[in-house]
Amino acid sequence: MEIKTKKFKRDLLNWYKNNKRDYSWRETNDPWKILLLETISQQTQLDRADTYFKLFIKEFPNPETMASSSLKKVLILWSGLGYNNRAKRLYESSKILCETGFDELYPNFEVLPGVGPYTNNAILSFAYHKKVITRDVNVDRVFSRYFGVDEVKTFIHNNKKTLLDRVSSRDLNQAIMDFGSMVCKSKNPLCSSCVLENNCKKYIVKIKRPQEAFSGSNRELRGDLLKLLLSNNKLSLKKIEKALAVDREKLLKATTTLEKDGLITIKKNNLVEINS
Numbered sequence: 602m603e604i605k606t607k608k609f610k611r612d613l614l615n616w617y618k619n620n621k622r623d624y625s626w627r628e629t630n631d632p633w634k635i636l637l638l639e640t641i642s643q644q645t646q647l648d649r650a651d652t653y654f655k656l657f658i659k660e661f662p663n664p665e666t667m668a669s670s671s672l673k674k675v676l677i678l679w680s681g682l683g684y685n686n687r688a689k690r691l692y693e694s695s696k697i698l699c700e701t702g703f704d705e706l707y708p709n710f711e712v713l714p715g716v717g718p719y720t721n722n723a724i725l726s727f728a729y730h731k732k733v734i735t736r737d738v739n740v741d742r743v744f745s746r747y748f749g750v751d752e753v754k755t756f757i758h759n760n761k762k763t764l765l766d767r768v769s770s771r772d773l774n775q776a777i778m779d780f781g782s783m784v785c786k787s788k789n790p791l792c793s794s795c796v797l798e799n800n801c802k803k804y805i806v807k808i809k810r811p812q813e814a815f816s817g818s819n820r821e822l823r824g825d826l827l828k829l830l831l832s833n834n835k836l837s838l839k840k841i842e843k844a845l846a847v848d849r850e851k852l853l854k855a856t857t858t859l860e861k862d863g864l865i866t867i868k869k870n871n872l873v874e875i876n877s
């Protein structure tokens with residue numbers, strides 16, 4: 602396995618040299634930029650995430666500028682990205698980071714709201730040059746197919762030394778990410794032109810459960826509702842029903858989850874207000 606792992610690394614990094622995607626944050630060591638980018642890019646294509654990242658970093662170049670702003674301002678800038686909880690958690694993280702900086706939290710950034718193992722490792726690898734693999738679905742898919750393994754976490758743990766030996770973890774992680782989204786794609790991987798094909802096990806591709814259809818979903822309604830409240834501050838349930846042409850049952854489902862997430866408050870008189 603050691604020889605195959607070395608070959609994987611060599612072929613992949615050679616591919617990356619010529620096919621690397623250029624983004625403004627690719628070379629940064631700033632953990633705040635990495636946290637921003639990783640939060641924005643969850644469930645969002647990198648090209649689109651890059652556009653939002655530039656807007657955010659201009660407005661909030663450090664945690665202090667975001668923490669001294671309002672949640673409402675962060676949500677306005679976030680408009681169009683969906684999954685508004687991520688914006689709220691980012692805002693909460695900025696407040697924590699004003700009290701306790703990244704260096705003090707190192708290496709446990711998971712204490713920040715919304716930061717899981719992936720983002721934790723991304724900050725460790727890209728800001729602190731730690732020898733770690735950032736695992737997400739794209740990365741797991743590449744390992745699973747190429748090495749023919751089901752348990753990617755165990756595989757990486759057992760082969761970590763060979764994988765990360767004499768290589769920048771930033772380069773390796775970014776190479777796997779780019780390769781996973783450009784070549785070894787979830788659907789229709791480009792196997793016939795793939796530089797890893799000779800040694801790839803092409804393991805059985807697991808079919809993931811399709812995501813909830815967006816159109817007409819509770820997620821879409823929550824997004825529309827938040828947009829409406831951002832321009833009105835507060836509205837009665839009746840007015841919202843009318844404005845969004847939605848029935849009360851669906852609306853209550855959306856308002857309940859948004860309230861639970863701390864984004865809005867439903868007052869006793871059925872007035873719905875955005876939290877600031």
Ligand code: SF4
Pocket residue numbers: 743746747784785786790791792793795796797798801802803
């Ligand atoms: S040959 Fe196909 S499945 Fe294997 S790594 Fe390349 S693109 Fe992925």
